[in-house]
Amino acid sequence: MAVNLLPPELKSLHAVPGLDLGVAMAGVRKPNRKDVLVMRLAEGAVVAGVFTKNRFCAAPVEICRKNLSGKAGIRALVVNTGNANAGTGKDGLGRAQQVCEALAAHLGCKAGQVLPFSTGVIMEPLPADRIIAGLPQALLQQSNWLAAAESIMTTDTVPKAYSRKIGLSGGEAVVTGIAKGSGMIRPDMATMLGFVATNAAVSRKTLNRFVKVAADASFNCVTVDGDTSTNDSFVLVASGQGPEAAAKKDLAVLEEAIVDVSRRLAQAIVRDGEGATKFVTVRIEAGRNVEECRRVGYAIAHSPLVKTAFFASDPNLGRILAAIGNAGIKGLDSSRIDLFIDEVLVARAGARSPDYRDAQGLAAMKKPEFTVRAVLNRGKAAATLWTCDLSFDYVKINAEYRT
Amino acid sequence: MAVNLLPPELKSLHAVPGLDLGVAMAGVRKPNRKDVLVMRLAEGAVVAGVFTKNRFCAAPVEICRKNLSGKAGIRALVVNTGNANAGTGKDGLGRAQQVCEALAAHLGCKAGQVLPFSTGVIMEPLPADRIIAGLPQALLQQSNWLAAAESIMTTDTVPKAYSRKIGLSGGEAVVTGIAKGSGMIRPDMATMLGFVATNAAVSRKTLNRFVKVAADASFNCVTVDGDTSTNDSFVLVASGQGPEAAAKKDLAVLEEAIVDVSRRLAQAIVRDGEGATKFVTVRIEAGRNVEECRRVGYAIAHSPLVKTAFFASDPNLGRILAAIGNAGIKGLDSSRIDLFIDEVLVARAGARSPDYRDAQGLAAMKKPEFTVRAVLNRGKAAATLWTCDLSFDYVKINAEYRT
Numbered sequence: 001m002a003v004n005l006l007p008p009e010l011k012s013l014h015a016v017p018g019l020d021l022g023v024a025m026a027g028v029r030k031p032n033r034k035d036v037l038v039m040r041l042a043e044g045a046v047v048a049g050v051f052t053k054n055r056f057c058a059a060p061v062e063i064c065r066k067n068l069s070g071k072a073g074i075r076a077l078v079v080n081t082g083n084a085n086a087g088t089g090k091d092g093l094g095r096a097q098q099v100c101e102a103l104a105a106h107l108g109c110k111a112g113q114v115l116p117f118s119t120g121v122i123m124e125p126l127p128a129d130r131i132i133a134g135l136p137q138a139l140l141q142q143s144n145w146l147a148a149a150e151s152i153m154t155t156d157t158v159p160k161a162y163s164r165k166i167g168l169s170g171g172e173a174v175v176t177g178i179a180k181g182s183g184m185i186r187p188d189m190a191t192m193l194g195f196v197a198t199n200a201a202v203s204r205k206t207l208n209r210f211v212k213v214a215a216d217a218s219f220n221c222v223t224v225d226g227d228t229s230t231n232d233s234f235v236l237v238a239s240g241q242g243p244e245a246a247a248k249k250d251l252a253v254l255e256e257a258i259v260d261v262s263r264r265l266a267q268a269i270v271r272d273g274e275g276a277t278k279f280v281t282v283r284i285e286a287g288r289n290v291e292e293c294r295r296v297g298y299a300i301a302h303s304p305l306v307k308t309a310f311f312a313s314d315p316n317l318g319r320i321l322a323a324i325g326n327a328g329i330k331g332l333d334s335s336r337i338d339l340f341i342d343e344v345l346v347a348r349a350g351a352r353s354p355d356y357r358d359a360q361g362l363a364a365m366k367k368p369e370f371t372v373r374a375v376l377n378r379g380k381a382a383a384t385l386w387t388c389d390l391s392f393d394y395v396k397i398n399a400e401y402r403t
Numbered sequence: 404m405a406v407n408l409l410p411p412e413l414k415s416l417h418a419v420p421g422l423d424l425g426v427a428m429a430g431v432r433k434p435n436r437k438d439v440l441v442m443r444l445a446e447g448a449v450v451a452g453v454f455t456k457n458r459f460c461a462a463p464v465e466i467c468r469k470n471l472s473g474k475a476g477i478r479a480l481v482v483n484t485g486n487a488n489a490g491t492g493k494d495g496l497g498r499a500q501q502v503c504e505a506l507a508a509h510l511g512c513k514a515g516q517v518l519p520f521s522t523g524v525i526m527e528p529l530p531a532d533r534i535i536a537g538l539p540q541a542l543l544q545q546s547n548w549l550a551a552a553e554s555i556m557t558t559d560t561v562p563k564a565y566s567r568k569i570g571l572s573g574g575e576a577v578v579t580g581i582a583k584g585s586g587m588i589r590p591d592m593a594t595m596l597g598f599v600a601t602n603a604a605v606s607r608k609t610l611n612r613f614v615k616v617a618a619d620a621s622f623n624c625v626t627v628d629g630d631t632s633t634n635d636s637f638v639l640v641a642s643g644q645g646p647e648a649a650a651k652k653d654l655a656v657l658e659e660a661i662v663d664v665s666r667r668l669a670q671a672i673v674r675d676g677e678g679a680t681k682f683v684t685v686r687i688e689a690g691r692n693v694e695e696c697r698r699v700g701y702a703i704a705h706s707p708l709v710k711t712a713f714f715a716s717d718p719n720l721g722r723i724l725a726a727i728g729n730a731g732i733k734g735l736d737s738s739r740i741d742l743f744i745d746e747v748l749v750a751r752a753g754a755r756s757p758d759y760r761d762a763q764g765l766a767a768m769k770k771p772e773f774t775v776r777a778v779l780n781r782g783k784a785a786a787t788l789w790t791c792d793l794s795f796d797y798v799k800i801n802a803e804y805r806t
Contacts, residue, residue: 054725054728054729055727055728055729055730055732055735055736055737056724056725056727056728056729056737056753057728057737084721086721086724086725087720087721087724087725087750087753087754087755088754088755089738089752089753089754090754091754092754121719121721122719122721122722122724122725123720123721123724123750123754123755124755230721230724230725230728304707304793304797308797308798308802309802311798311802312802314802316524316525317490317526318487318489318490318524318525318526318633319525321459321489321490321525321526321633322457322459322489322490322525322633324458324459325457325458325459325460325633326457326458327458329458332458333458334458334459334460335492347490347526349492350459350490350492351490351491351492351493351494351495351526352490352491352526352527390707390798391798392795392798392799394707394711394798395711395714395793395794395795395797395798396795399711399712399714399715399717
């Protein structure tokens with residue numbers, strides 16, 4: 001059960017002019033479920049993306065990188081669930097390419113103008129024929145964002161979508177996004193797909209900047225289990241069918257909205273983390289630099305011992321201190337570190353605070369959401385991450401995934 | 404239930420002349436359990452140790468480091484379970500020191516000649532008074548190595564001890580060791596205590612070398628959950644009451660035996676990993692150097708997704724490839740990697756081997772012990788690690804540890 005995460009209301013999800021959605025049941029892995037999504041883009045749309053850093057990147061990721069670096073504008077995105085087309089070698093590249101070619105033929109564009117995305121089991125051949133057979137069905141639909149969010153779910157229990165309207169000098173614009181992912185989520189992307197679209201008109205250069213800023217402030221700040229997938233992708237689309245964002249003020253408004261939508265999607269992934277029962281914000285303050293704050297934060301957020309203590313609402317705070325000590329930060333002086341659970345000071349100067357009582361920590365950790373805050377007292381930098389606990393159900397879900 | 408690990412037979416554990424063992428029930432945390440171990444060393448014994456790299460090292464570790472660097476010979480080791488005396492600041496140092504002083508007073512030596520070790524819950528004050536009150540009981544006993552192994556157990560389900568006799572030029576010598584640890588185990592030590600003793604006479608310099616060699620070949624090659632504890636310690640004792648090991652050949656025989664005993668103890672820790680149902684050897688071959696082989700090995704051994712797949716006997720081999728890709732090895736070419744489960748070639752050149760059938764992987768992984776072997780095909784180095792799976796019981800044990 002996801003932590004404080006309800007399915008989005010359809011009426012809250014604004015359509016994005018210049019972007020058409022179509023969903024199909026192609027039977028990629030199982031029958032009778034939406035498993036193919038096609039997003040068609042108006043001519044002139046600009047697209048930017050960031051992708052997994054896993055050295056085993058999947059075939060569709062390789063093709064996305066190539067096609068995004070080309071000069072021809074992207075005209076469509078095609079997403080399938082059920083099969084990740086990863087660990088599939090040259091054959092996998094060929095199959096992803098077949099899907100792009102088939103969609104391009106329908107749309108009268110080139111295969112290089114299509115971006116493919118796949119998520120699901122790895123090391124099995126992509127059933128490209130079934131996806132291709134499903135394309136006409138997807139192209140006939142005029143689907144909404146909620147259906148789109150549903151069509152990209154795998155082990156997700158809740159569809160993830162968020163939308164905002166913003167005021168630019170030239171008029172109102174929308175920013176709407178969907179995402180999927182619930183396990184194997186960590187920085188540098190994960191089996192995580194995120195798509196955020198706006199009808200604002202922005203330059204490709206600006207969009208390339210926005211996609212990095214938004215990823216670093218959202219998907220690269222969340223972790224469920226520390227694994228990084230072969231397929232992670234985060235793509236920004238600006239259809240150009242709405243008001244222009246070129247003036248400094250408009251760019252700031254648009255950037256803030258894109259970051260906000262991306263962050264809510266990223267947090268939704270953690271809230272729906274496999275087996276998650278807690279949503280935990282990890283904040284590291286007074287570090288020398290952001291990088292070391294992030295390292296300390298991830299040392300906490302990835303520790304199985306800390307995560308099982310979160311699950312148990314057990315204020316076994318020593319485990320958190322041990323994780324900090326384990327982060328590999330040179331010269332870190334453990335006797336200067338203060339630790340808080342929400343507003344409760346649990347450790348001061350590296351040792352249990354004299355006033356602290358376990359009941360206080362327990363009360364804070366029993367809540368479905370709380371903040372672990374460590375103050376390193378050695379600098380002025382800070383970083384914030386979001387994570388979840390490690391529960392029985394995480395093991396259950398991942399042990400039974402294929403069976 | 405530990406994987407292929409039975410309690411050691413008492414008759415297999417050879418006494419070490421020059422080392423006396425005594426166990427007490429001091430009620431450190433719970434009544435009626437052996438929780439204090441005193442090892443008394445004959446005058447002239449030499450001692451060497453390696454300790455946790457966690458920046459939050461526990462009070463006893465600080466004192467061990469200091470006392471081992473002193474000139475006076477070590478005359479005793481004192482170990483308590485139930486409380487780790489970690490995250491306890493100056494007060495914790497004072498309490499550990501009190502225990503050393505009390506034991507030194509009994510033995511007529513200086514506090515600096517005593518090494519203290521603690522394992523158990525962190526961030527709670529060490530009940531030094533109860534440990535001190537238990538010392539006379541321990542000093543009156545003449546305990547055997549099995550009782551010693553039992554006295555240092557925490558979440559361990561099986562006592563861990565191993566012993567060998569070796570032939571040196573000057574006669575027969577023994578090497579006997581005990582260890583504890585079952586969770587939070589990883590390289591650079593973990594809540595892992597290991598003590599290996601011999602009656603052979605070796606120089607302090609040699610023993611200092613042996614302790615590093617043995618740690619790197621044993622305790623630094625195992626991982627349960629990737630966490631590194633505040634208290635990890637591995638100590639070698641040479642009582643000097645047996646034949647001398649100074650000639651090259653004798654040193655080689657002794658080193659081999661110390662490495663062997665240490666490795667069996669380290670593997671026993673993995674076999675008894677919290678909730679473990681599988682004992683998995685991870686071998687990385689044909690890497691550029693040992694360091695990168697170890698990084699790839701740990702990326703596999705620490706991946707919660709891989710570990711849950713081990714638990715499920717699920718040949719979801721893509722998860723292993725994804726973990727390899729995730730190891731952060733620069734220039735790693737995924738299309739050159741071969742992957743084996745025992746003798747089954749599952750992936751060739753980065754993709755599923757054409758001849759591979761899931762039933763083969765399943766058959767291999769259903770066994771309680773198997774080997775995952777990745778061949779990187781980019782060099783001549785290799786490394787071997789040992790790990791276990793991630794089961795329901797891991798979560799259960801760690802979520803309920805304090806309650």
